[in-house]
Amino acid sequence: MLRKVFAALCVMGNGLLMLSAAAQGNPEPVTITLWHHWGGSREPLMVEQLAAFEEAYPWITVENSLRPQEGRLEALTAAIAANEPPDVVMFQRQEIPSFVLQNALTPLDPYLEASGVSTDIFYPSELASVQFDGNIWGLPQPTGGGQQLLWYNVDLFESAGLDPDQPPQTWDELRAAAEALTVIQDGFLEQLGVDVLTPGGNLPNFFIWLYANGGSWISDDLRTVQFDSPEGLETLQFMLEMVELSGGVEELTAFTAAHTEAANAPWYQGRAAMEADGVFQYAITREYAPEMNFRVAPLPYGPSGSPDARGAASGGWSYVIPANSDAKDAAWLLVEWLTTEMDGQGACWFLEQQDRPSPMIDCTERIASVTSNTLFQDITAAASLDQSVLATPIQPQINDAVLRMVESVLYGSATPEEALATAAGEAQTLLDEFWAAQS
């Protein structure tokens, strides 16, 4: 009898506690999963950031899953298809259209509205890259811009008799600098001037140089291919010249492929005088080559380009919520923390620790005022010359066609004119078939 009374009291007590918790507005405990790719020196920052989030939202537990970038889309696609998706995913922005068209992502507009987060906190170009079909599908973190800045080794410049205060601004100046800086001995590339084949960012190398030359690859409605143009031809010819200058495509790619470890890459080893790469290069170069004396400048522009339009911004990382996540409210709170939180160890702190700009205007200004990165102003100034480049839902297939075009020119199996026409035709066919299937 006593046991029954005790059990009844326990049940009543639990019920009262639950009612009390509900009255105080504490939601049910929930565990959410985050897939991200912040490895290396960023991993402890991520751990700290998530711990701070869990402290701020004690009813949410985050399963922190650091994943390899290789095969990330395959894994995500399989997880979504199996109805076991992560609740928050670090996601490339240029892949948003494809996933949206397959109803795989959650629109964030209602959450932004409910939480009172203004989209004005982001740079317009950063916000534009997470929008598709009139909705916002992810929030940017870190910056998508500034992926192709011209980093240059001051000591190598001085050794070659070049003025480090006057980095190349145009393609002609870049070519002249590369000629002075490239060292080839017995047919082997010993020091690389600049590698035009592997600039940073997600776009094919040809598109990056095309936009630096005032060109465009696709119409605004994503229906018409536009790179078969005089600017496109100039771009291909420029790339061919620069690669020949580096000893030819076989030698250049053998030189860059020989370094399987990132820290052994020619730039960090002082064997590449210039490197067209992203804003993150400052922190990584400081880590891998702490003694290197380097600076940064905007990407040089071509004969048809403009000094006010240099790099090509397409995508960059963002955080999204899969459509079939079953903890969207908690997932949103995490996305909000990872992308908009100015206080504590939130979004702004995460980039501040890396001395790199943020997609948030106020955050970048705050970092600029406290950073020890002496190149920060140069980096943001160069990144501000970025142009926004559109991506289609079938971008990997288009990129393959463009890669084939560039290789056919570099390996001498087609003239630039022939290659341009072939690739543009191939890309247009792919687009026509895709949009026809959609309609």
Place this chain on the structure above:
Amino acid sequence: MATSQTSRLITAEHQLPRLAKLNLRQREAIFGYLFISPWLIGLFLFFIVPFAASFYLSFTSYSILSPGRWVGLDNYVRALTQDPVFWHSLGITALYVSVTVILRIVLGFGLALLLNSKVRFIGFWRTLFYLPSIIPLAALSVIWMQVLDGRSGLLNQLLSLFGIGHIRWLTDPDFALTGLIIMSTVWVGTTMVIFLAGLQNLPEEYFEASRIDGATNLQQLRFIIIPLMTPTIYFNLLINIINAFQVFSQALIMTQGGPQDATRFYMLYVYDNAFRYTPAQMGYASALAWILFVIILVFTLLIVVSSRRWVFYGD
């Protein structure tokens, strides 16, 4: 608790007489099927169901995230008549299969002959040649990237001893496929072990008789060993052809299909369509996989049919 134990005993008592009514053959069959049921269930769930599903998907525009729609034979027509990469990748793969299979059979047979003789440290040599076959492919690919490095790779250093200039194995379209074919010889160990097992089962009396008749080693090889080994050659030929058609991982890791699509093998193209392209072209990839299945099947049947003419079973 006691009630449930009692009921189980009663059920068992009822079942045993039922089993007892069966004859020995029937009881053996039941227990036989019970013992192999884990394998049968696995075969059904992980092979037959996906096999049937991929066949169905090959007639759809399925993209993993969306069910797609029925497209009939469109995927097959597209591959065979409108897709130049399909024919290119098939051609590259066929060339790879032709050369690697011959290389592996000849090298495997040669090594087995050597390692079947009485040489010192025979265990060491057998282990040495077999070892690469058990190294994970990803690790082996990374090692071979160093071996085939176009600037200071081991292979180029060896070739330079013979006055051959540096070859950019993985970045020159004229040599990339050759580089991967050379790499494929590291798996000769598996073929060699099977040949070795075959050689050790050859009846000694044939050799004794031939020696009495004055046969040389070469004559023994030509008239005794090779004819008696044809069943093993036949087996190795089939296995190597089936394996070589599915070449994938080393190209994905070492060349990503380049340079200039020189190593874009068929399975790499299937993978691109299934997983790398957006939206995923799983329907088309399934059709490509079935085309490859039919190609391998045809080759297998040709070899099986032709084997009646050249395989000697000693009967």
